[in-house]
Every structure is written in C-alpha cells, then in structure tokens.
Amino acid sequence: MASPVFPLQAYAGNLDQVYLVGGLSTMLDRLLLLFFASPVLGALVSEPPPPTPRSPAAPVLAWLPVRLNHFDASNNDTFQMRYYYNDEFARTNNIVIVLGGPWTISPDWASGGLPHQLAEEIGAGLFYTEHRYYGQSRPTGGTSVPELRYLSVDQALGDLAQFIQHVQSDQFQGGRFRGGQVALAGCAHAGSLATWMRLAYPHLVSAAFSDSGPLLAHDEFAEYLEVVWEAVRAQGGGACVATLDLALERLFAETLTQEGANRVSNMFNTCSPIEGTNPLDTSTFFWRGVLEPLARLVQSATPGDIASACEVLTDPNVSKPTERLAKWVTSQQWAQPCLQASYTAHLAAHTNTSYDAPHSVDRLWMYQSCVEFGWHQTTASFNSFHNAVALPYFRALCRQYFTEDFDETLQWAGIERTNLLFGGVTYMPDAVVSVVGGHDPWWPVGPNATHATHMSPVYVVSGGSQCRVIRSTGESETQQVEVVKRAVLLNMQQLLSGKPPTHVSSAAVVCSPLAIILIIASLTFVL
Known part of the structure; x- marks a missing residue:
C-alpha cells in the first residue's frame, strides 16, 4: 500500500487540552452568537491572510534602528527595523506585539485579529514587528552568503528584545508604556518566535501566544x-x-x-x-x-x-x-x-x-x-x-x-544548535498558550497536548489547519475554533494578571455547554 502508516505519537492520548464541541442546542447556539458578536501569522513564508478589520483606526508605520549583531559589543552597526503601531486602545502601560515571520508585514494585523482583541481587552498599545531580512527590514545590501551571516533566530530575538526595551523607555512617547505587561502573539514561524522569546527573555515577556508554531528542528x-x-x-x-x-x-x-x-x-x-x-x-x-x-x-x-x-x-x-x-x-x-x-x-x-x-x-x-x-x-x-x-x-x-x-x-x-538553545519540544516555558491544528502538516514538530503544563496550555483543534485561531472571534469556520479563540483570550489575560491559566477539559465542553458561556463571560472579569 502506498499510503503511509502513520507512525507519529498521537496527540489524542491526552484530551484534557482538546476542545470537542458538538450537539449544541438551538437556544445555546443563539446565546453563543450573542457572546461571539460582542466586541472584546506550505510553507511558513507568507503572511497569514488578513483578518477582517475591527476598527477604522489606521496603524502608524514606523522604524527603529536595531543592532546588526546583538552578540558583539564591538560592532555598533545598525539597520532599520520596520513596524506598525496602533494606540487606539492604549489606556494602560501594557503592550501587545504581533510578531512578523518570514514575510513582508502589512498594517492588517495591527487592525484586526485575536491580538487586536487582546489589546482592546487589556487596554494595550498594539505593535506589529517585521523580521530582519524579510520585507523592508534589510540589514545588508543583498542576500549573498556573507551577507546572510546575521540571519538567525537568536539575532531576530535580539531585535525583539531591543524593540521591547525601546517601547518601554522614555524615548518612546514619554515612557507611556514603562513597566507594563508585554504580550506576544504569532502564528507559524512567528509563533515559534513568540515561544522562544518567552524562553530566552522571560524578564521582558509576560506571556506569549503561539498558533501553529513548530519548535523541534528536524x-x-x-x-x-x-x-x-x-x-x-x-x-x-x-x-x-x-x-x-x-x-x-x-x-x-x-x-x-x-x-x-x-x-x-x-x-x-x-x-x-x-x-x-x-x-x-x-x-x-x-x-x-x-x-x-x-x-x-x-x-x-x-x-x-x-x-x-x-x-x-x-x-x-x-x-x-x-x-x-x-x-x-x-x-x-x-x-x-x-x-x-x-x-x-x-x-x-x-x-x-x-x-x-x-x-x-x-x-x-x-x-x-x-x-x-x-x-x-x-x-x-x-x-x-x-x-x-x-x-x-x-x-x-x-x-x-x-x-x-x-x-x-x-x-x-x-x-543540534537550535534544539540545544530552545529545547525542541522537551521543555515548554511558562506563560505560553499554544494552539496546533490536527491537520496542520507542521504539527509533528510542534507541541501537542502531552506537552502542556500547568502554566502553559496546549490546545489541539481536531481537523484544523494552520493559523486558524489567531484570527478574530466571530470569523471562525467551526464552533471548536471559536471556543479555542475565547480560551486563548482568557488564558492570556489570566497570565498577564499573574494568575494560572484555566484549563477547560473536553468533557466540560461537550457535557456542560454552560461551561462555554462561563468561559466567555469570565473574560470581562480577569483584569
């Protein structure tokens, strides 16, 4: 038989982190629609399709000079890192950063999507950063082999660390975000970066959300x-x-x-x-x-x-x-x-x-x-x-x-170096909320439910493809995806408040539909 025997470790062995939604009554469907209607990242090399804009506010395009080499104090060379900024919800000193991956960033992800909703919920400034070498954030004159020496995960994470320090300094809008909580979000490779950023710079990152981010170099x-x-x-x-x-x-x-x-x-x-x-x-x-x-x-x-x-x-x-x-x-x-x-x-x-x-x-x-x-x-x-x-x-x-x-x-x-630096799937840093699609071809090298910890839930969307949960609530293909989005919002707010994330079991979702409503309703009482 030509089709392969599927030899991979089954993620279904631990269903505590898997949402299975079905058989909801008509009345409950209408209740959920009321909640869902209310306002509250082949390859990994293309920006996720743009979300539906949630507000008319136009993000501001800006640039920050960042170090070319973060690990050589004698090298003072810099390049211009591009980002978008949306301050429509910035009533606190918190910030939400959507991470760009190997693609050119556009203003869309600073105007909609789940990170935009999170920024609204916590009153945060919203940023969308571009990955070095991709898009218009170009550290060198070209992409010859000598010029690519600064293209690496650890250098990209250094850019993000410098960016966070800048936004939280007095140099950015008089220090309005000094001392606030920092939330990261990304999908595909940008989701990997969000997880690795929380691992490498826990003093700078309060919580991270990764949708479909692979972790194990293979x-x-x-x-x-x-x-x-x-x-x-x-x-x-x-x-x-x-x-x-x-x-x-x-x-x-x-x-x-x-x-x-x-x-x-x-x-x-x-x-x-x-x-x-x-x-x-x-x-x-x-x-x-x-x-x-x-x-x-x-x-x-x-x-x-x-x-x-x-x-x-x-x-x-x-x-x-x-x-x-x-x-x-x-x-x-x-x-x-x-x-x-x-x-x-x-x-x-x-x-x-x-x-x-x-x-x-x-x-x-x-x-x-x-x-x-x-x-x-x-x-x-x-x-x-x-x-x-x-x-x-x-x-x-x-x-x-x-x-x-x-x-x-x-x-x-x-x-070997990548797995040594970031642990593959053998170690999940605290305060990371991960989502994986059961039919996303990248899931075998990402976290699954068996990797979840008390402080880092992992949600598996059965039959889901890549980057479906980072989109806004209300534009979900299935009820399961919608519920996982709400759980991510709740977990991120809990982590930013210093509370452990609520883990909702599949049994609670299937057998007690009221639990779904309680999760959604609790979003307004976290912070």
Missing part, C-alpha cells in the same frame, strides 16, 4: 506529507487518497525514462521538458509541481477546500488517476501559463541575491532551513514513490543555493 521531515495524506483521507475520502497514491506511483515510474518524462511534461504542461535522466529535475517536478500544491491546500484549508479538490481528483469522467491529478494541478492559477518544473530554472531564480528578486523570500527561508531548522519534506514514508523527493535533493539545494560548505555536517550542526 532534518528529514517525512511526517509532513504523512499528515497531508491523513488530512486528505479524513476530509476528502479514501478514493481521493487512492487517486494520489496511484497517480504518483505511475508518474514516478514514467519519469524513470525520457520517453515517459516527455509524456508527463505534456500532461502537466511544464514550461520545458522534464529531464528524466536528471534526478534533480524529476524531484523538482514532484515537489514544486505536485506535492507542494497538495501541501499548500492542506496547510491553509478551510472546511470544504479539500473536498472540492477531491471532487476533481476522483472525477469519474476522467479514467486515469494521472490525468485527474494533472487536471487539478494545471487548473491552479499559479500553474499558468505553464508549470515550471525545471531544476535549472528553479536554481537560477533562487540564486539571485537581490532583496527585490521574485523568489528572495524563498531563498532567505531556505538559508534558515539549511543552517538552523532542516524540515526537509521528503517522500520517504511512501513505499512506491519514496525516492520522488528524497533527502539528497534538499542537500543539493543547500549546496547549490549557497556554497559547497552547506553540507550535511553543517546542517546537522545547525539543527
């Missing part, structure tokens, strides 16, 4: 595609998974010869013929042309998205699984006017060292993957096409994006 991340397949099976059905299994098995066999590779090229409308004799070319086709689109579908899915894709993938009017897969892939907007599956073209696009190059962000993230995280998403778990995208492909990318020095030894050293 070289070969075959589990990623395992979750993709499980999500497709659960939301799209067994026939959809069977189509993927058969299609990929046959495509892999076809690309072993140039004649077969030519047929695949025609079927998927590639921009240039796939070189069947070049494993780098065939792996580029499988990853960029087939598996990455599936990963993107699952990672950002809302209810119905996977089922809609599976309608195409199981279309009875198209007899061959390969043709059904090609029909779905070639219908995507990003595959127009043709599918770029050439390794040579891919390499040329990603070795451009200009910040303004179209694939600059991908290059920057690949650098961090090669020297800090790994997270190489291979097909090793699949018997019939396990070599379609193998680890040597990513080893080659690291060497050829950068230099031959970026070999396996360097990558392993970077992964």
